[in-house]
Amino acid sequence: MLPIPFLLLLLSSILSPSSAADFCVADLSLPTSPAGFSCKKESTVTISDFVFSGLGVAGNTNNKFKAAVTPAFSPQLPGLNGLGISAARLDIAIGGVVPLHLHPAASEVLVVIQGSIIAGFISSSNSVYYKTLHKGDAIVFPQGLLHFQVQSGGLPAVAFGSFSSPNPGLQIVSLALFANSLPSPLVEKVTFLDDAEVKKLKKVFGGTD
Template identity: 80%
Template sequence: MLPIPFLVLLLSSILSPSSAADFCAADLSLPTNPAGFSCKKASTVSTSDFVFSGLGAPGNTNNIVKAAVTPAFTTQFPGLNGLGLSLARLDLAIDGVVPLHTHPAASEVLLVIQGSIEAGFISSSNTVYYKTLSEGDTMVFPQGLLHFQVQSGSTPAVAFATFNSPDPGLQITSLSLFGSSLPSHLVEKVTFLDDAQVKKLKKVLGGTG
């Protein structure tokens, strides 16, 4: 038999309204803090905070990598704030590629819904895991590891990604090296490329130095 006082406390905790907030729709008019966006006042929250329609339209793949990523992060989708997740749409035209990159703050799950995508990642021990994904296939990319996606086959590809963070972060290796102001002689040292190759890539990707 449980003591009567304990039963009373247990029942009151079950039956009383929760003191925890159900959600924290982002107030985009306020600056972010280490925990994310501040919450909107309950009186200003609406259904539109929990609905995002932007993933239904193809992204513009008319660029150097022939790829487009349409994010559904907290900035676009305020209802995600505080929930520890986000989404994105990936469009890859013929020969499209998402170069080697990392998400420092999140793991990623990719679901292919059209065409085929060759995708993979490199572990911290330099083991490579890659596969050609067809419609309906899903692949996970562990947090912080270098990974890539490349269109394969004869038709453009579309995929949806989910992340276990409202702000997964992004660092593209080639842009960090050749699209930045890191001096060319240092890029040559850390990549073992010669001066002509480095300057060619910097010209393509907009780097200086």
Template identity: 90%
Template sequence: MLPIPFLLLLLSSILSPSSAADFCVADLTLPTTPVGFSCKNESAVTVSDFIFSGLGVTGNTNNIFKAAVTPAFSSQFPGLNGLGISAARLDFAIGGVVPLHTHPAASELLIVIHGTILAGFISSSNSVYYKTLNKGDAIVFPQGLLHFQVQIGGLPAVALASFSSPEPGLQIVSVALFANSLPSLLVEKVTFLDDAEVKKLKKVFGGTG
């Protein structure tokens, strides 16, 4: 038989209210922490914190990539904070592309809603996995790996993405290389591109140096 004090402790833990919070709605007025946003006071939480309507709105593809990403991360959708999930909508005009990029903090599941998209990723051993996806097809991009999406065919494309983090992070390779003040000579050294090409790309992406 179990000792009486242990039984009393077990019974007390079963009958007492749980100390775990049901949610941690992001307080966007406070700075972020290494584990996400601070929690909004529960008395200030409303149903609007758990609703996001942006995924039904077509993104503006009038840009160099001919594509748009509408994020539903905790900074746009406070109810996601601390839950380990988020989402985004991807819109592609004809010829649209989301170039090589990575999400340092999340894996991604992409589902094609309309049109045709060529999508793939590169493993850490430099193996390449890519395929043409049609409506209803899905692909997963493991956390931290470089991946891309390209619209193909005669129709614009739309996809929905889900992530395994409320703030997956994003770094686009071309923007990281050519939209900053890193000296052109140094960029040439680390990319093996010639001077003319580096300066052309810096001009395209707004970099200096």
């Protein structure tokens, strides 16, 4: 005889109508929320909502970081909405870097497919974990922790990342500090940098005094 709690659970699952849908394709015409995008009407969904061809194209690394990220998140691939996954391509030119940043809504697995990358993260106890990765190597960045990637060796690096959210979010520390209108005296206080260095970095990243 089956245990009573199991029978109750079984009956509940049989008698209760299912609210699960096969998918919830993002309606990009409506605002997003912390829960994601609203669902498109199923009658308007097409195969294009589930296909993205951009990951086969190298990103433009002609910038101060010499790096580019090509995302395949809900805005690019609406079929990801509600599925808890997404992907991205990372291109880093020689001498390039993806500076300290975090994804508030997702953990990440990064797999190197070309070149070498020094990659690592900093735990909430300020322990540092990093290693030089080569073709075929993978690294995990836990959700919400600061992490980085630096090109290494004589070849441009290419890697693919997968995320545990259709919209991982992104905050780059250097931009958060120096690419905004936070007054320089306050930046100096919270970073312990001197006035000249703060103003130099604000100029580099486009912030204002």
